[in-house]
Amino acid sequence: MTADEDHRVSTIELFFDLVFVYAITQTTQLMADHLSPMGVGQGLVMLAVLWWCWCSYAWLGTTIHVDHGVARLAMFGAMAVMFLVSLTIPEAFVDRPGGLFAPVLFVVCYALVRLLHLVAYLGAAKHDPGLRKVLLRMFVGLLPSVVLLAVSTALSGPWQLGLWVVALLADYLNVYLAGPDGWRLNSPAHFAERFGLIVIIALGESIVAIGIGIGPLPMSWLVTGAAVCGLALAAGMWWTYFDVVARVSEHRLTRATGTERTKLATDTYTFLHLPLIAGIVLVALGLKKAFVYIADTEHHTPGEALHGVPIWALTGGLAVYLVALSALRKRNLGSWNVQRLVVGVLLVAATPLLEHVPAAALLLVAAAVVLGLITFERLRFADWRRKVHTAHS
Numbered sequence: 001m002t003a004d005e006d007h008r009v010s011t012i013e014l015f016f017d018l019v020f021v022y023a024i025t026q027t028t029q030l031m032a033d034h035l036s037p038m039g040v041g042q043g044l045v046m047l048a049v050l051w052w053c054w055c056s057y058a059w060l061g062t063t064i065h066v067d068h069g070v071a072r073l074a075m076f077g078a079m080a081v082m083f084l085v086s087l088t089i090p091e092a093f094v095d096r097p098g099g100l101f102a103p104v105l106f107v108v109c110y111a112l113v114r115l116l117h118l119v120a121y122l123g124a125a126k127h128d129p130g131l132r133k134v135l136l137r138m139f140v141g142l143l144p145s146v147v148l149l150a151v152s153t154a155l156s157g158p159w160q161l162g163l164w165v166v167a168l169l170a171d172y173l174n175v176y177l178a179g180p181d182g183w184r185l186n187s188p189a190h191f192a193e194r195f196g197l198i199v200i201i202a203l204g205e206s207i208v209a210i211g212i213g214i215g216p217l218p219m220s221w222l223v224t225g226a227a228v229c230g231l232a233l234a235a236g237m238w239w240t241y242f243d244v245v246a247r248v249s250e251h252r253l254t255r256a257t258g259t260e261r262t263k264l265a266t267d268t269y270t271f272l273h274l275p276l277i278a279g280i281v282l283v284a285l286g287l288k289k290a291f292v293y294i295a296d297t298e299h300h301t302p303g304e305a306l307h308g309v310p311i312w313a314l315t316g317g318l319a320v321y322l323v324a325l326s327a328l329r330k331r332n333l334g335s336w337n338v339q340r341l342v343v344g345v346l347l348v349a350a351t352p353l354l355e356h357v358p359a360a361a362l363l364l365v366a367a368a369v370v371l372g373l374i375t376f377e378r379l380r381f382a383d384w385r386r387k388v389h390t391a392h393s
Contacts, residue, residue: 041161042092053117056114060229085110091103114146131184138174141171207230207282210227210230212288220295233318233363240373284319294360311355311362322341323340326338339373363393
Protein backbone atom coordinates (compact mmCIF):
# COMPACT_ATOMS: atom_id res chain seq x y z
CA MET A 1 0.00 0.00 0.00
CA THR A 2 1.48 3.35 -1.08
CA ALA A 3 2.01 5.92 1.67
CA ASP A 4 0.24 9.28 1.43
CA GLU A 5 1.03 12.81 2.61
CA ASP A 6 -0.63 12.26 6.01
CA HIS A 7 1.16 8.98 6.75
CA ARG A 8 2.72 8.92 10.23
CA VAL A 9 5.27 6.70 11.95
CA SER A 10 3.89 3.20 12.55
CA THR A 11 4.46 1.00 15.58
CA ILE A 12 6.41 -1.55 13.54
CA GLU A 13 8.89 1.19 12.58
CA LEU A 14 9.31 2.07 16.26
CA PHE A 15 9.80 -1.64 16.98
CA PHE A 16 12.47 -1.76 14.27
CA ASP A 17 14.20 1.22 15.90
CA LEU A 18 14.57 -0.74 19.15
CA VAL A 19 17.08 -2.98 17.39
CA PHE A 20 18.93 0.10 16.20
CA VAL A 21 19.06 1.35 19.81
CA TYR A 22 20.90 -1.81 20.76
CA ALA A 23 23.20 -1.48 17.75
CA ILE A 24 24.20 2.06 18.81
CA THR A 25 24.86 0.81 22.35
CA GLN A 26 27.06 -1.96 20.95
CA THR A 27 28.95 0.53 18.79
CA THR A 28 29.64 2.81 21.77
CA GLN A 29 30.84 -0.21 23.74
CA LEU A 30 33.08 -1.25 20.82
CA MET A 31 34.85 2.11 21.02
CA ALA A 32 34.94 2.02 24.84
CA ASP A 33 36.66 -1.38 24.73
CA HIS A 34 39.27 -0.13 22.24
CA LEU A 35 40.13 3.39 23.41
CA SER A 36 42.46 4.41 20.61
CA PRO A 37 42.17 6.34 17.33
CA MET A 38 41.86 2.96 15.60
CA GLY A 39 39.05 1.90 17.93
CA VAL A 40 37.16 5.16 17.38
CA GLY A 41 37.67 4.79 13.63
CA GLN A 42 36.20 1.29 13.77
CA GLY A 43 33.24 2.59 15.75
CA LEU A 44 32.56 5.39 13.27
CA VAL A 45 32.68 3.16 10.18
CA MET A 46 30.45 0.70 12.01
CA LEU A 47 28.00 3.54 12.69
CA ALA A 48 28.09 4.46 8.98
CA VAL A 49 27.17 0.85 8.06
CA LEU A 50 24.32 0.79 10.57
CA TRP A 51 23.13 4.21 9.43
CA TRP A 52 22.92 3.07 5.81
CA CYS A 53 20.80 0.09 6.88
CA TRP A 54 18.47 2.25 8.96
CA CYS A 55 18.12 4.94 6.28
CA SER A 56 17.21 2.31 3.70
CA TYR A 57 14.19 1.26 5.75
CA ALA A 58 13.28 4.86 6.60
CA TRP A 59 13.00 5.56 2.85
CA LEU A 60 10.98 2.37 2.39
CA GLY A 61 8.58 3.43 5.15
CA THR A 62 7.94 6.80 3.53
CA THR A 63 7.11 5.17 0.18
CA ILE A 64 4.75 2.41 1.34
CA HIS A 65 2.92 1.33 4.49
CA VAL A 66 5.42 -1.11 5.99
CA ASP A 67 2.86 -2.33 8.53
CA HIS A 68 0.77 -4.00 5.80
CA GLY A 69 1.10 -7.20 3.76
CA VAL A 70 4.45 -8.56 2.60
CA ALA A 71 6.26 -5.38 3.69
CA ARG A 72 5.45 -6.22 7.31
CA LEU A 73 7.07 -9.65 6.93
CA ALA A 74 10.11 -8.03 5.30
CA MET A 75 10.40 -5.65 8.27
CA PHE A 76 10.28 -8.51 10.77
CA GLY A 77 12.84 -10.45 8.73
CA ALA A 78 15.13 -7.41 8.55
CA MET A 79 14.66 -6.87 12.27
CA ALA A 80 15.82 -10.42 13.04
CA VAL A 81 18.89 -10.18 10.81
CA MET A 82 19.66 -6.66 12.07
CA PHE A 83 19.63 -8.02 15.61
CA LEU A 84 22.25 -10.57 14.56
CA VAL A 85 24.28 -7.73 13.07
CA SER A 86 24.08 -5.93 16.43
CA LEU A 87 25.16 -9.03 18.34
CA THR A 88 28.25 -9.47 16.15
CA ILE A 89 29.43 -5.82 16.43
CA PRO A 90 31.95 -6.53 19.24
CA GLU A 91 33.61 -9.16 17.01
CA ALA A 92 33.08 -7.55 13.62
CA PHE A 93 36.75 -6.59 13.32
CA VAL A 94 38.52 -9.13 15.56
CA ASP A 95 36.98 -12.56 16.09
CA ARG A 96 36.95 -14.06 19.57
CA PRO A 97 38.16 -17.65 20.03
CA GLY A 98 35.49 -20.35 19.73
CA GLY A 99 32.11 -20.28 18.00
CA LEU A 100 31.31 -18.89 14.57
CA PHE A 101 33.70 -16.60 12.71
CA ALA A 102 31.94 -13.35 13.62
CA PRO A 103 33.41 -10.98 10.96
CA VAL A 104 32.00 -13.17 8.16
CA LEU A 105 28.68 -13.57 10.00
CA PHE A 106 28.47 -9.78 10.29
CA VAL A 107 29.01 -9.25 6.55
CA VAL A 108 26.50 -11.98 5.62
CA CYS A 109 23.82 -10.53 7.92
CA TYR A 110 24.50 -6.99 6.67
CA ALA A 111 24.09 -8.16 3.06
CA LEU A 112 20.81 -9.90 3.98
CA VAL A 113 19.44 -6.75 5.63
CA ARG A 114 20.15 -4.76 2.48
CA LEU A 115 18.79 -7.45 0.16
CA LEU A 116 15.54 -7.74 2.14
CA HIS A 117 15.15 -3.99 1.77
CA LEU A 118 15.64 -4.16 -1.99
CA VAL A 119 13.17 -7.04 -2.34
CA ALA A 120 10.49 -5.19 -0.36
CA TYR A 121 11.15 -1.97 -2.30
CA LEU A 122 11.05 -3.73 -5.68
CA GLY A 123 7.69 -5.22 -4.69
CA ALA A 124 6.42 -1.71 -3.98
CA ALA A 125 7.83 -0.47 -7.30
CA LYS A 126 6.20 -3.08 -9.57
CA HIS A 127 4.11 -0.35 -11.26
CA ASP A 128 6.83 2.33 -11.11
CA PRO A 129 9.58 1.87 -13.76
CA GLY A 130 11.52 4.93 -12.53
CA LEU A 131 11.75 3.62 -8.98
CA ARG A 132 12.68 0.13 -10.17
CA LYS A 133 15.51 1.56 -12.24
CA VAL A 134 17.03 3.50 -9.33
CA LEU A 135 16.69 0.47 -7.01
CA LEU A 136 18.58 -1.74 -9.45
CA ARG A 137 21.25 0.95 -9.67
CA MET A 138 21.46 0.85 -5.88
CA PHE A 139 21.92 -2.92 -6.01
CA VAL A 140 24.81 -2.49 -8.46
CA GLY A 141 26.51 -0.21 -5.93
CA LEU A 142 25.83 -2.61 -3.06
CA LEU A 143 27.64 -5.57 -4.66
CA PRO A 144 31.22 -4.16 -4.64
CA SER A 145 30.64 -2.81 -1.13
CA VAL A 146 29.69 -6.24 0.24
CA VAL A 147 32.58 -7.91 -1.62
CA LEU A 148 35.08 -5.43 -0.12
CA LEU A 149 33.66 -5.98 3.36
CA ALA A 150 33.97 -9.73 2.83
CA VAL A 151 37.62 -9.36 1.76
CA SER A 152 38.30 -7.22 4.85
CA THR A 153 37.48 -10.19 7.11
CA ALA A 154 40.83 -11.71 6.10
CA LEU A 155 42.72 -8.54 7.10
CA SER A 156 43.44 -6.71 10.34
CA GLY A 157 44.53 -3.31 11.64
CA PRO A 158 44.69 -0.24 9.37
CA TRP A 159 44.33 -2.31 6.17
CA GLN A 160 41.04 -3.74 7.40
CA LEU A 161 39.74 -0.32 8.48
CA GLY A 162 40.84 1.21 5.17
CA LEU A 163 38.94 -1.42 3.20
CA TRP A 164 35.81 -0.71 5.24
CA VAL A 165 36.13 2.97 4.35
CA VAL A 166 36.51 2.16 0.63
CA ALA A 167 33.50 -0.20 0.79
CA LEU A 168 31.35 2.49 2.39
CA LEU A 169 32.48 5.14 -0.07
CA ALA A 170 31.53 2.86 -2.97
CA ASP A 171 28.02 2.44 -1.54
CA TYR A 172 27.47 6.03 -0.43
CA LEU A 173 28.88 7.62 -3.58
CA ASN A 174 26.83 5.32 -5.79
CA VAL A 175 23.62 6.68 -4.27
CA TYR A 176 24.82 10.28 -4.12
CA LEU A 177 26.12 10.44 -7.69
CA ALA A 178 23.01 8.71 -9.05
CA GLY A 179 21.02 11.76 -7.97
CA PRO A 180 17.42 12.08 -6.76
CA ASP A 181 15.69 11.01 -10.00
CA GLY A 182 13.44 8.01 -9.54
CA TRP A 183 13.11 8.10 -5.76
CA ARG A 184 9.69 8.73 -4.23
CA LEU A 185 8.99 10.60 -0.99
CA ASN A 186 5.24 10.52 -0.51
CA SER A 187 5.03 11.58 3.14
CA PRO A 188 7.60 14.25 4.11
CA ALA A 189 6.19 14.75 7.63
CA HIS A 190 6.54 11.01 8.30
CA PHE A 191 10.09 11.05 6.91
CA ALA A 192 11.16 14.02 9.09
CA GLU A 193 9.53 12.43 12.14
CA ARG A 194 11.50 9.20 11.60
CA PHE A 195 14.79 11.09 11.66
CA GLY A 196 13.73 13.17 14.64
CA LEU A 197 13.00 9.98 16.55
CA ILE A 198 16.40 8.51 15.71
CA VAL A 199 18.07 11.67 17.04
CA ILE A 200 16.15 11.17 20.30
CA ILE A 201 17.28 7.53 20.37
CA ALA A 202 20.90 8.59 19.95
CA LEU A 203 20.54 11.22 22.69
CA GLY A 204 19.01 8.52 24.86
CA GLU A 205 22.23 6.55 24.39
CA SER A 206 24.17 9.46 25.92
CA ILE A 207 21.92 9.27 28.99
CA VAL A 208 22.30 5.48 29.16
CA ALA A 209 26.07 5.98 28.92
CA ILE A 210 25.93 7.97 32.17
CA GLY A 211 24.22 5.07 33.92
CA ILE A 212 26.67 2.55 32.47
CA GLY A 213 29.59 4.73 33.52
CA ILE A 214 28.32 4.78 37.10
CA GLY A 215 27.28 1.10 37.01
CA PRO A 216 27.28 -0.59 40.43
CA LEU A 217 29.49 2.13 41.95
CA PRO A 218 28.13 4.04 44.98
CA MET A 219 26.42 7.39 44.59
CA SER A 220 28.05 10.51 45.99
CA TRP A 221 27.44 14.25 45.89
CA LEU A 222 30.06 14.55 43.14
CA VAL A 223 28.39 11.82 41.06
CA THR A 224 24.98 13.42 41.65
CA GLY A 225 26.13 16.84 40.46
CA ALA A 226 27.97 15.37 37.48
CA ALA A 227 24.86 13.36 36.51
CA VAL A 228 22.80 16.56 36.48
CA CYS A 229 25.43 18.22 34.28
CA GLY A 230 25.43 15.23 31.91
CA LEU A 231 21.66 15.34 31.61
CA ALA A 232 21.78 19.12 31.08
CA LEU A 233 24.27 18.58 28.26
CA ALA A 234 21.98 16.01 26.60
CA ALA A 235 18.99 18.33 27.08
CA GLY A 236 20.94 21.20 25.52
CA MET A 237 21.80 19.06 22.52
CA TRP A 238 18.11 18.16 22.19
CA TRP A 239 17.19 21.85 22.31
CA THR A 240 19.69 22.91 19.66
CA TYR A 241 18.18 20.43 17.22
CA PHE A 242 14.46 20.34 17.94
CA ASP A 243 13.81 23.98 18.81
CA VAL A 244 14.50 25.30 15.31
CA VAL A 245 16.57 23.00 13.08
CA ALA A 246 14.12 20.08 13.03
CA ARG A 247 11.12 22.32 12.37
CA VAL A 248 12.83 24.29 9.59
CA SER A 249 14.05 21.10 7.92
CA GLU A 250 10.58 19.55 7.98
CA HIS A 251 8.96 22.77 6.73
CA ARG A 252 11.37 23.01 3.78
CA LEU A 253 10.85 19.33 2.95
CA THR A 254 7.07 19.62 3.08
CA ARG A 255 6.99 22.66 0.80
CA ALA A 256 9.30 21.08 -1.79
CA THR A 257 7.91 18.87 -4.55
CA GLY A 258 9.14 16.25 -7.01
CA THR A 259 12.88 15.91 -7.55
CA GLU A 260 13.61 18.95 -5.37
CA ARG A 261 11.97 17.16 -2.42
CA THR A 262 13.94 13.93 -2.86
CA LYS A 263 17.20 15.89 -3.30
CA LEU A 264 16.49 17.87 -0.14
CA ALA A 265 15.65 14.67 1.76
CA THR A 266 18.85 12.99 0.59
CA ASP A 267 21.08 15.93 1.51
CA THR A 268 19.41 17.03 4.74
CA TYR A 269 18.47 13.70 6.25
CA THR A 270 20.34 10.79 4.65
CA PHE A 271 23.75 12.47 4.55
CA LEU A 272 23.86 15.44 6.95
CA HIS A 273 22.17 13.57 9.80
CA LEU A 274 24.99 11.00 9.82
CA PRO A 275 27.60 13.40 11.31
CA LEU A 276 24.87 14.61 13.66
CA ILE A 277 24.35 11.09 15.01
CA ALA A 278 28.11 10.42 15.01
CA GLY A 279 28.66 13.50 17.17
CA ILE A 280 26.06 12.30 19.68
CA VAL A 281 27.62 8.82 19.84
CA LEU A 282 31.08 10.31 20.45
CA VAL A 283 29.68 12.49 23.24
CA ALA A 284 28.10 9.36 24.75
CA LEU A 285 31.50 7.66 24.68
CA GLY A 286 33.09 10.64 26.44
CA LEU A 287 30.32 10.75 29.07
CA LYS A 288 30.64 7.04 29.73
CA LYS A 289 34.36 7.30 30.44
CA ALA A 290 33.98 10.55 32.39
CA PHE A 291 31.61 8.89 34.85
CA VAL A 292 34.01 5.98 35.32
CA TYR A 293 36.61 8.56 36.41
CA ILE A 294 34.13 10.36 38.67
CA ALA A 295 32.42 7.37 40.31
CA ASP A 296 35.24 4.81 40.57
CA THR A 297 37.13 6.30 43.52
CA GLU A 298 39.05 3.06 44.00
CA HIS A 299 40.98 3.52 40.75
CA HIS A 300 40.61 7.28 40.18
CA THR A 301 40.96 10.34 42.41
CA PRO A 302 38.01 12.81 42.60
CA GLY A 303 40.04 15.54 40.91
CA GLU A 304 41.43 13.36 38.11
CA ALA A 305 41.10 14.82 34.63
CA LEU A 306 39.76 13.07 31.56
CA HIS A 307 42.50 12.74 28.96
CA GLY A 308 43.36 11.12 25.65
CA VAL A 309 40.68 9.60 23.42
CA PRO A 310 37.74 10.03 25.89
CA ILE A 311 38.07 13.81 26.23
CA TRP A 312 38.60 14.27 22.50
CA ALA A 313 35.51 12.14 21.90
CA LEU A 314 33.49 14.39 24.22
CA THR A 315 34.66 17.78 22.94
CA GLY A 316 35.20 16.65 19.36
CA GLY A 317 31.83 14.89 19.25
CA LEU A 318 30.09 18.01 20.53
CA ALA A 319 31.94 20.10 17.94
CA VAL A 320 30.93 17.72 15.12
CA TYR A 321 27.32 17.91 16.34
CA LEU A 322 27.32 21.73 16.28
CA VAL A 323 28.98 21.87 12.84
CA ALA A 324 26.39 19.39 11.49
CA LEU A 325 23.58 21.57 12.85
CA SER A 326 25.12 24.58 11.12
CA ALA A 327 25.44 22.60 7.88
CA LEU A 328 21.73 21.76 8.08
CA ARG A 329 20.96 25.46 8.33
CA LYS A 330 23.19 26.14 5.32
CA ARG A 331 21.36 23.48 3.27
CA ASN A 332 17.88 24.63 4.25
CA LEU A 333 18.22 28.40 4.66
CA GLY A 334 21.36 29.21 2.67
CA SER A 335 23.45 30.61 5.54
CA TRP A 336 25.72 29.16 8.22
CA ASN A 337 24.99 29.39 11.93
CA VAL A 338 28.21 31.24 12.76
CA GLN A 339 27.97 31.07 16.54
CA ARG A 340 27.66 27.28 16.49
CA LEU A 341 30.67 26.97 14.21
CA VAL A 342 32.68 29.26 16.49
CA VAL A 343 31.71 27.29 19.62
CA GLY A 344 32.63 24.03 17.88
CA VAL A 345 36.08 25.35 16.91
CA LEU A 346 36.68 26.78 20.40
CA LEU A 347 35.78 23.44 22.01
CA VAL A 348 38.38 21.60 19.95
CA ALA A 349 41.00 24.34 20.46
CA ALA A 350 40.42 24.33 24.23
CA THR A 351 40.68 20.52 24.60
CA PRO A 352 44.41 20.48 25.50
CA LEU A 353 43.61 22.89 28.36
CA LEU A 354 40.53 20.94 29.44
CA GLU A 355 42.73 17.84 29.84
CA HIS A 356 43.94 19.48 33.07
CA VAL A 357 40.41 20.06 34.42
CA PRO A 358 38.77 17.46 36.74
CA ALA A 359 36.31 15.21 34.90
CA ALA A 360 33.33 16.54 36.88
CA ALA A 361 34.31 20.14 36.09
CA LEU A 362 34.68 19.20 32.42
CA LEU A 363 31.04 18.07 32.33
CA LEU A 364 30.02 21.34 33.97
CA VAL A 365 31.97 23.30 31.33
CA ALA A 366 30.45 21.30 28.43
CA ALA A 367 26.90 21.74 29.75
CA ALA A 368 27.49 25.45 30.43
CA VAL A 369 28.84 26.00 26.90
CA VAL A 370 25.78 24.42 25.25
CA LEU A 371 23.27 26.11 27.56
CA GLY A 372 25.11 29.43 27.13
CA LEU A 373 24.88 29.03 23.34
CA ILE A 374 21.14 28.41 23.61
CA THR A 375 20.67 31.47 25.85
CA PHE A 376 22.67 33.67 23.44
CA GLU A 377 20.59 32.51 20.49
CA ARG A 378 17.30 33.02 22.33
CA LEU A 379 18.26 36.56 23.37
CA ARG A 380 19.48 37.36 19.87
CA PHE A 381 16.26 36.03 18.35
CA ALA A 382 14.16 38.01 20.84
CA ASP A 383 16.13 41.17 19.95
CA TRP A 384 15.58 40.50 16.23
CA ARG A 385 11.84 40.08 16.77
CA ARG A 386 11.68 43.41 18.70
CA LYS A 387 13.47 45.20 15.85
CA VAL A 388 11.10 43.69 13.26
CA HIS A 389 8.08 44.65 15.37
CA THR A 390 9.39 48.21 15.78
CA ALA A 391 10.05 48.54 12.03
CA HIS A 392 6.47 47.50 11.20
CA SER A 393 4.76 49.60 13.90
